[in-house]
Structures are given as structure tokens and as C-alpha cells.
Amino acid sequence: MNIIKSCWRWLLRPTLVRRLLFWQMLLLILVWSFSLMYSMTDDNVGSEFPKLNHSYILLTEIAEQLADTPDKQQQFIQRFDLALQQDYGGDIPGFAYRIIVWNGDKLLYRSPELPADLHYQQIEQFETLCSPSDNSCWNTYTRQQPESNIRVTFLASKLGGFLIYSTIHTKNFYLLPLITSLPLLLFPAWLTVYLGLRPLNKVIHEISQRGPGNLNALLFRPKHKELATIVDSINILLHRLRTSNARERSFIADAAHELRTPLAAMHIHVEALGQQVKDIRSGELLTGILSSTQRATRLVSQLLNLMRNDVIDKVSICSIDLETLLQERLAILSNLAWQKGIELELLSEQSLFIDGYREGVISLIDNLVENAIKYSPSESTVTVSLQKTDNNIELCVKDQGPGIPPALRERVFSRFFRAPDQSENGSGLGLAIVHAVVLQHQGAIELTNRQLDGSGLKVTVLLPAALPPVTDSIG
Structure with a gap:
């Protein structure tokens, strides 16, 4: 089925x-x-008349020889008429040729289907004769040999549309x-x-092999005019997108970089002012300002990470031991987890390596673990596991938070998107950074809920595995 x-x-x-x-x-x-x-058409049907020359000669000669026996002459002409109808258009109703035979001005024979008032006007000329009695029209051609009184008129009905219809059927x-x-x-x-279409397939193959960050012009440009126009239009569009993205990245990176200094200065001044203020109300206000400053600083930091992760320089790619890197990042994030009363757990059987951009992978790990800590309840566990599956390395981060509804699991990777019912503070850039890093490393990411009731989030990241780096041995 x-x-x-x-x-x-x-x-x-x-x-x-x-x-x-x-x-x-x-x-x-x-x-x-x-x-x-x-x-x-009538002209083409009439053009067949001259091809009946041999039939006409035979009819004329025999009709002259049988002039003394009118009965035999009549029988022969009748049989000739039937044979002519069968050989020329006999399969098409109403289309078969008809004949009228004259001996001088005396009528010798007329096909039974013909009206009696049809009479030729010219010899050796195509004519169209119409009968007033039944309003039928005929294409005709009359022939007469020199030194002979026998004249034969060949006729074919002007059937028009009916002729075509009957022919089709x-x-x-x-x-x-x-x-x-x-x-x-x-x-x-x-x-x-x-x-x-082979040149078109080559263009399609080149486009399908590209990653989302490759906006360079297509290398294959066919010689064919129509396809070359399409490729040129695609390259113009790619150039516009490349220019627009570069302008956007430059603006965000410059703005984020310029914001870091005043935010850091504001943070220091607010902390210093908080130590001098004794009023409880003023202290609460300063604490709110300090919290907002920290959020703004984190947003600026994430924007810079997002811009850095948009493009990976091949020189920056190196071999990364994921287990060691996870241990380092979990140790750094353990203080954040301790403040919320959350336990961090790492499950890994062996050292696993990938070829990638170290700063990007650090951003990926930090954002996944920080999100898990942020949305997990107090006295819960965030589990980070690492294992090899086929040719990939599977990195899983599991928490016991509220989870993400299935309808929002694709939208959460968009920049600045946050769930409508979200109570935790955030910028909506964490998973966007994670998604960008995964795509740059030609990996995949999947979000699922741990429990049947929709609680708890499990983030699974697949990254291409690499061989351990070769180390020189001495001795």
C-alpha cells in the first residue's frame, strides 16, 4: 500500500x-x-484527380469498344465505379470518388448517389459544382482524350468539417x-x-553541495544562454546577500564591542556605589541596576560570539578532545550550578575527538549547560553525556526543567526568539549560537522532552567524529 x-x-x-x-x-x-x-481539405482532395489518368484511359477505351453493346458497357462502367469507390476513400462514409460518363452530349452513366442536376462546365479544369436540389457541393475534374467522344467527370464530395470528423473516427x-x-x-x-538538462543538473549539484554559510559565486557557469542567465542572477543574489551579511555582522560586532567598555564601567560604578549606600530602598534599586547591567553584558558577549561563529577560519580549526573540554567547562560552570543548588553530572567512557573551531565548541557547551541550569528546578541534576555512534559523536544535555513544546522546537533556534510564557531572563540568543556552531561543523541538533508529560529537555548534538591527533613518541 x-x-x-x-x-x-x-x-x-x-x-x-x-x-x-x-x-x-x-x-x-x-x-x-x-x-x-x-x-x-478540398484542394488536396482534388489534387488526387490527375493520378486517375490510367483509370480514365482504361475506362475510355473499354467504353468505346463496348459502344455496340450498351448493356455490357453499362455493366462495365458500374463495376468500374464500385472499384473506384473502394480504392479511393471507401473506408470513409460519403468520401468515395464518384463518376459521370458522357458520350458527346449523351449521358452513359452517373453514380447512383449523385444528384441529376450536376453538369461540368470546363474540361481539364478543377471545378466546384453545387446542386440546387439537395444543396450538396462537389469537387470535380473532367477529362477527354483527343479524337474521343468519351468524357469522364470525377467527383469528390465537399464534406468540410464532417470529412475531418469522419476521418478521425x-x-x-x-x-x-x-x-x-x-x-x-x-x-x-x-x-x-x-x-x-545535463548542464542544469551540474548547477543543481554545485548548489546542493554548499553549506548555509557559503555565499560565494557559483564556479560552474554554462555556455548556454538561458542557463547562463540563471547562474548570473544567482551569483548577483549571492553577492547581495554576502554584502548584506557582512554589513550586518560588522555593525553588530562593532556595536557590541563598543558597548562592552561602558557596560563594564557602569558595573564597577554601581558596585562601588552600592557599598556606600546605606538606605535599603536605594540598595534594592542599585541591585536591580546591577542585574540589568549583567544581563546587558551577557547579551553583548553573546552577540560577539554569534558574529565570531558566523564564519570559521580554516586556520582556526584544530583537533578537540571533547571529554577534556567538557570537564573544563563544567568546572567553570559549577559555581553557577551551586548557586541554584543543581548538581552537574558528566557521563563519558573515553576521550572522543572532533575537528572544529575551539571557541565555537566552547560557546556551544556553555550555552547548552547554562540554559539547562537556568531552567532546572533547585536540587535537580543536569546530566551531560558523551558517546560515539557510527561516524558521529553524540553530545546530550538533559535537564529537569519545563521542556519546550513541540510547536516551538524549530523557532527557538531563531535569534532573539523566546517562548511567550517564559519566566526566566534571557536574550534569546543561546540556542541560535548553538545552532550556528552545529551547522558550521556539519552536525545536527535535536530537541526532545525527557518525560511523557512534556517536562525535562534533552538536547542531542551530533558532530562528525575525528581520529585522535598523532603524537610523536621518543625512545
């Missing part, structure tokens, strides 16, 4: 190849139909060629479309 659904979805999904094939086959059908219609005349030729043409048409 799943296979049928997958096939059905594949058929319904629009593709450029199928679109090109559809229009090619439709164009073929239209060309075939219009060619058929043109061949059935005649078996083996329209549908059969289409039914037999279309399947045979599908593969050559698909092959030509596939070969024609």
Missing part, C-alpha cells in the same frame, strides 16, 4: 522532464492532426498511427530532454 502511495505521489509531483515530454507529445499530436486536416487511419508511434517516441524524447 505504501509503495502504491509513493508511486502515486511520484506521478502527481510536477517535474520539468515530464512537462517537456508532455509538450513534445502534444506538439506531435497537433502537428499530426493539422497535417491530416490539411490533407483532407475511421479505424486504422488516425488513432492507430498515434498509438503505435507515441510509445516508440517517448524514450528518444526523454533521452533528448535528459541530455539537454
Whole structure:
């Protein structure tokens, strides 16, 4: 059942190849139909009359030889008429050729379906004769050999639209060629479309291999005019994005850097003023100012980290022992955990290494652990585990906080986004920094809740594993 659904979805999904094939086959059908219609027009039908030259000569000679036996002459002309109808248009109702045979001004034979008031006007000329009796019109051509009194008028009905309609519905005349030729043409048409789209596939492959931070111009530029225009437009867009991002990073980095000095000075002055103030109310106000200053300082620090993590310099990439780095960062953050009465636990079986940007990985660990400490209740445990899975290293941070609703798990990676019911202070940049570091290291991140009731958050980060660095041995 799943296979049928997958096939059905594949058929319904629009593709450029199928679109090109559809229009090619439709164009073929239209060309075939219009060619058929043109061949059935009155001028083309009448153009067949001169091809009856041998039939006319045979009819004339035998009619002259049987002039003395009118009965046999009449039988022969009648049989000739039937044979002519079967050979020329006998499969199409009302389309078969008809004849009128004259001996001078004497009528020898007239096809039974013809009206009696049709009479030629010119010899060796195409004519259109209409009968007043039944309003039928006919394409005609009259022939007479020199030194012969026998004249033969060939007629074909002017059926117009009915002729085309009847021709389409005649078996083996329209549908059969289409039914037999279309399947045979599908593969050559698909092959030509596939070969024609190969340059486009090269462009798609180059784009798919790029990371989110690579805004450099596309290297492959096809020679084809239409595709080259698309690539040029993409490169112009990438240049605009690159310029805009550089301007944004420069502005935020400069602003954050300039804010650090006055914030640090404000923090020092508020602390000094707090030691001199004896009034309880004034002390509370200064404590609030000091807390706000600390929040602003942390925001500035996170902005600088975010700007640094936007671009990784290949020179800064080195081999990192995650277990050792985790021990160092947990030791630094243990004071923060102690203030809230939270225990930090590290679970790791062995030293595991990655190739990465050390400052970025430090930001990743600090933000994950600080968030876990911030949102965990007092006297709970924050567990950090490290293990190897296949070719990746799995870093998990688990807390016992309120968790994150499934509907918000993608939005929390956006800059400055915070849950509407959030009670803890924060800037909304922590998980954005974590997400940026994970993407730069070609990893993945997943947020899940530990408990069925939605409480407790488990953050799982997958980073590509690397071999331990080679150390020179002496002796």
C-alpha cells in the first residue's frame, strides 16, 4: 500500500522532464492532426484527380469498344465505379470518388448517389459544382482524350468539417498511427530532454553541495544562454546577500564591542556605589541596576560570539578532545550550578575527538549547560553525556526543567526568539549560537522532552567524529 502511495505521489509531483515530454507529445499530436486536416481539405482532395489518368484511359477505351453493346458497357462502367469507390476513400462514409460518363452530349452513366442536376462546365479544369436540389457541393475534374467522344467527370464530395470528423473516427487511419508511434517516441524524447538538462543538473549539484554559510559565486557557469542567465542572477543574489551579511555582522560586532567598555564601567560604578549606600530602598534599586547591567553584558558577549561563529577560519580549526573540554567547562560552570543548588553530572567512557573551531565548541557547551541550569528546578541534576555512534559523536544535555513544546522546537533556534510564557531572563540568543556552531561543523541538533508529560529537555548534538591527533613518541 505504501509503495502504491509513493508511486502515486511520484506521478502527481510536477517535474520539468515530464512537462517537456508532455509538450513534445502534444506538439506531435497537433502537428499530426493539422497535417491530416490539411490533407483532407478540398484542394488536396482534388489534387488526387490527375493520378486517375490510367483509370480514365482504361475506362475510355473499354467504353468505346463496348459502344455496340450498351448493356455490357453499362455493366462495365458500374463495376468500374464500385472499384473506384473502394480504392479511393471507401473506408470513409460519403468520401468515395464518384463518376459521370458522357458520350458527346449523351449521358452513359452517373453514380447512383449523385444528384441529376450536376453538369461540368470546363474540361481539364478543377471545378466546384453545387446542386440546387439537395444543396450538396462537389469537387470535380473532367477529362477527354483527343479524337474521343468519351468524357469522364470525377467527383469528390465537399464534406468540410464532417470529412475531418469522419476521418478521425475511421479505424486504422488516425488513432492507430498515434498509438503505435507515441510509445516508440517517448524514450528518444526523454533521452533528448535528459541530455539537454545535463548542464542544469551540474548547477543543481554545485548548489546542493554548499553549506548555509557559503555565499560565494557559483564556479560552474554554462555556455548556454538561458542557463547562463540563471547562474548570473544567482551569483548577483549571492553577492547581495554576502554584502548584506557582512554589513550586518560588522555593525553588530562593532556595536557590541563598543558597548562592552561602558557596560563594564557602569558595573564597577554601581558596585562601588552600592557599598556606600546605606538606605535599603536605594540598595534594592542599585541591585536591580546591577542585574540589568549583567544581563546587558551577557547579551553583548553573546552577540560577539554569534558574529565570531558566523564564519570559521580554516586556520582556526584544530583537533578537540571533547571529554577534556567538557570537564573544563563544567568546572567553570559549577559555581553557577551551586548557586541554584543543581548538581552537574558528566557521563563519558573515553576521550572522543572532533575537528572544529575551539571557541565555537566552547560557546556551544556553555550555552547548552547554562540554559539547562537556568531552567532546572533547585536540587535537580543536569546530566551531560558523551558517546560515539557510527561516524558521529553524540553530545546530550538533559535537564529537569519545563521542556519546550513541540510547536516551538524549530523557532527557538531563531535569534532573539523566546517562548511567550517564559519566566526566566534571557536574550534569546543561546540556542541560535548553538545552532550556528552545529551547522558550521556539519552536525545536527535535536530537541526532545525527557518525560511523557512534556517536562525535562534533552538536547542531542551530533558532530562528525575525528581520529585522535598523532603524537610523536621518543625512545
